[in-house]
Amino acid sequence: MNNQPVLGISGCLTGSAVRFDGGHKRMGFVMDALAKRVTFKPVCPEMAIGLPVPRPALRLVKTTVGDIQMRFTHAPHDDVTDKMTDFTAKYLPTIAHYDGFIVCAKSPSCGMERVRQYDEKGNQGSKVGVGTFTAALMEAYPWLPVEEDGRLHDPVLRENFIARIFALHELNAIRAKGLTRGALLAFHSRYKLQLLAHNQRAYREIGPFVASLHEWKDLDAFFVAYRDKLMAILKQPASRKNHTNVLMHIQGYFREKLNARQRSELRQVILNYRAGLLPILAPLTLLKHYLAEHPDNYLLTQNYFDPYPDELGLRLAIS
Known part of the structure; x- marks a missing residue:
């Protein structure tokens, strides 16, 4: 492929x-x-x-x-x-x-x-x-x-479109290799924070659907239904409010690993993003720095940090 x-x-x-x-x-x-x-x-x-x-x-x-x-x-x-x-x-x-x-x-x-x-x-x-x-x-x-x-x-629509094509490409690659329950569950796990940033209600609704995967005998039928739900959620551009909630959620993973100054700095960067004073690249860069210093197995798998190649520069243009 x-x-x-x-x-x-x-x-x-x-x-x-x-x-x-x-x-x-x-x-x-x-x-x-x-x-x-x-x-x-x-x-x-x-x-x-x-x-x-x-x-x-x-x-x-x-x-x-x-x-x-x-x-x-x-x-x-x-x-x-x-x-x-x-x-x-x-x-x-x-x-x-x-x-x-x-x-x-x-x-x-x-x-x-x-x-x-x-x-x-x-x-x-x-x-x-x-x-x-x-x-x-x-x-x-x-x-x-x-x-x-x-x-x-429009930088927001451009970023959203590029994120969706790379998501669908990854999902299609799983199908091309031969569908397994493990691969489908791992894919969904990687996209949890990304989905949360796009639509919190839909994120909560797709969870029970994915949990029912073991009940599906026809994995291709599940794939088709899951693809429809996934791409419908991602089609809605992520809002600043939802991004902020996800960033605050990620911040919680470092609560016990950062000192008071670092926690305060990180929180302020996220709040400045929410206020429109910084692009989303600012808190993401800081969080990726801390993730490199304090690896977390779950966060390291998350597509949210790198939904497309960095050299496209899309997060430099969106707020």
């Missing part, structure tokens, strides 16, 4: 000149930093259905009966919806092993949200549409991390 996460990506975001106007939308972070740590599999759905470069622009049209169709802007009765539907039906089964997907914002084929819709007379409607390809993608793989280039400029 590939030792890097495998991601689909709209071809134009890689720098390939595949857009309708012959241009591209290359993303610097994606191609200069993330590409070193993941394997990208580019696709341009519009070219895949046989359209040339350059080509007439497409738009989403809401018909009088409520259907959403892809039609050419200059020839509103020329419909390519069936071609796109046929392509996605053949393409989507081939990417079941993917760990994420990055799509192009506002595109009638690839946009993830807020794609403008038109009526059959050509009048502009609301920005409530989803690109035809991406709609099918998210319906087929509801657990798959999917983001668009525009949203990835």
Whole structure:
């Protein structure tokens, strides 16, 4: 199995000149930093259905009966919806092993949200549409991390997306090696603090489900159900409040090992993070320093400290 996460990506975001106007939308972070740590599999759905470069622009049209169709802007009765539907039906089964997907914002084929819709007379409607390809993608793989280039400029959404793709990659690797109860339980144990940071209520709810693992005869069925629950929790970005609770929880492991000055310093750094005066990297760095000096078997396994490669610099940008 590939030792890097495998991601689909709209071809134009890689720098390939595949857009309708012959241009591209290359993303610097994606191609200069993330590409070193993941394997990208580019696709341009519009070219895949046989359209040339350059080509007439497409738009989403809401018909009088409520259907959403892809039609050419200059020839509103020329419909390519069936071609796109046929392509996605053949393409989507081939990417079941993917760990994420990055799509192009506002595109009638690839946009993830807020794609403008038109009526059959050509009048502009609301920005409530989803690109035809991406709609099918998210319906087929509801657990798959999917983001668009525009949203990835938000440091919180970017960090959350990257954390999710590495989590799914690790989980998929367990399945590829052959599922065992021990491996599934060890995975969940590694992600406990990470889940707690994302959603405390959901963290408490998934616990009894995992505890029921011994009752499942079909481990693959458990895997599918667990994957859905895990990725749903991780999809909600971790809040400052939840991060603070997790940091305070970790602090408790060092209560008997640090002197009064160290305990006070650590608590103040965490409080300064909660107040927005420091990035989360500050308390995490201090806690990792103390963990190196005072190893704890449970904490050393926690994905929370290193959910993705440090060189991506994601925790430098988020508060």
